[in-house]
Amino acid sequence: MSGKYYICTQSETSGEFLIKRVFRIYPLFIVAVLTEGAFSIYHGAEAPKLSVLIPRLLLIGDVFQTNLALGGVEWTLRVEITFYVFMAALSYLNLIKQRKIILPCVMVATIFICALCSPFPHVGWTKSYLTMYGPFLLLGSMIYLYEIRQVKLSFLLIFVCMVFGNLFWQTATYQPRLINSHFSALAFLLFIIMWAFRSHLKVTPFILFLSDLTYSVYLFHKWLFGIIKHAIGPWGIPFIPLDIQVLIVLFTLCSLLVALIEKPGIRLGRKIVTRLNRRRQPA
Numbered sequence: 001m002s003g004k005y006y007i008c009t010q011s012e013t014s015g016e017f018l019i020k021r022v023f024r025i026y027p028l029f030i031v032a033v034l035t036e037g038a039f040s041i042y043h044g045a046e047a048p049k050l051s052v053l054i055p056r057l058l059l060i061g062d063v064f065q066t067n068l069a070l071g072g073v074e075w076t077l078r079v080e081i082t083f084y085v086f087m088a089a090l091s092y093l094n095l096i097k098q099r100k101i102i103l104p105c106v107m108v109a110t111i112f113i114c115a116l117c118s119p120f121p122h123v124g125w126t127k128s129y130l131t132m133y134g135p136f137l138l139l140g141s142m143i144y145l146y147e148i149r150q151v152k153l154s155f156l157l158i159f160v161c162m163v164f165g166n167l168f169w170q171t172a173t174y175q176p177r178l179i180n181s182h183f184s185a186l187a188f189l190l191f192i193i194m195w196a197f198r199s200h201l202k203v204t205p206f207i208l209f210l211s212d213l214t215y216s217v218y219l220f221h222k223w224l225f226g227i228i229k230h231a232i233g234p235w236g237i238p239f240i241p242l243d244i245q246v247l248i249v250l251f252t253l254c255s256l257l258v259a260l261i262e263k264p265g266i267r268l269g270r271k272i273v274t275r276l277n278r279r280r281q282p283a
Contacts, residue, residue: 014091016273021084023269028262030057032219033069062121071222075126082130083137099150107138115166119174128174135163216254216262
């Protein structure tokens with residue numbers, strides 16, 4: 001979970017962390033949005049106005065009520081960017097290091113604020129998604145605080161109940177269509193299982209390969225899958241299921257995107273941080 005990763009990497013300043021995450025997230029995301037837009041225009045759709053495109057590319061579309069791109073999966077990145085800004089603010093205020101009392105209390109207060117404030121976003125099919133799902137990013141942080149014995153198990157369990165209580169209440173109030181969906185609970189359960197057996201998990205080249213593909217496949221799968229399927233349908237191999245062929249093509253394309261865009265972006269972010277650190281050092 002992002003929250004666990006953020007607190008674990010606090011040898012970095014908040015600025016360094018944000019720079020690295022910006023160059024990790026935005027280059028491939030921008031390519032995905034522009035590519036999807038190009039396909040849409042090619043098939044007769046109207047080009048988006050700059051007033052729509054710029055907030056979308058900056059992942060601040062919720063503020064400007066901009067429609068979601070990439071088949072809708074963009075909403076999770078909007079939540080994640082908001083979380084990074086929130087955690088950077090806590091780091092700037094030196095609250096991240098106050099792990100015994102202040103930071104856990106701030107996290108609890110955040111849950112109450114999400115539950116009591118107006119839903120955000122307040123329109124569309126993603127109504128209240130930030131205030132519903134944003135607190136889940138704090139679960140990783142609280143689990144890490146439990147790992148390093150800054151909070152007790154009882155406090156962690158109460159916090160988990162608060163996060164899910166907020167989710168269930170806001171789902172019933174603002175997203176009743178999701179009331180029988182359990183993907184959040186299943187995802188959290190999977191995370192807990194992996195966390196509990198983390199010492200028994202081995203990192204293999206295949207696992208690393210799939211891990212590298214996670215972000216690119218997430219950005220491209222929902223809108224590009226159908227395009228690939230339509231393109232290779234007449235030319236597919238008869239004895240291999242078409243969906244398998246599409247997955248192979250999708251994974252191949254995503255591998256190229258990781259090598260050509262995502263990893264160079266990550267390296268660029270690291271270089272910028274390194275240069276900034278050198279400038280800060282006394283001559």
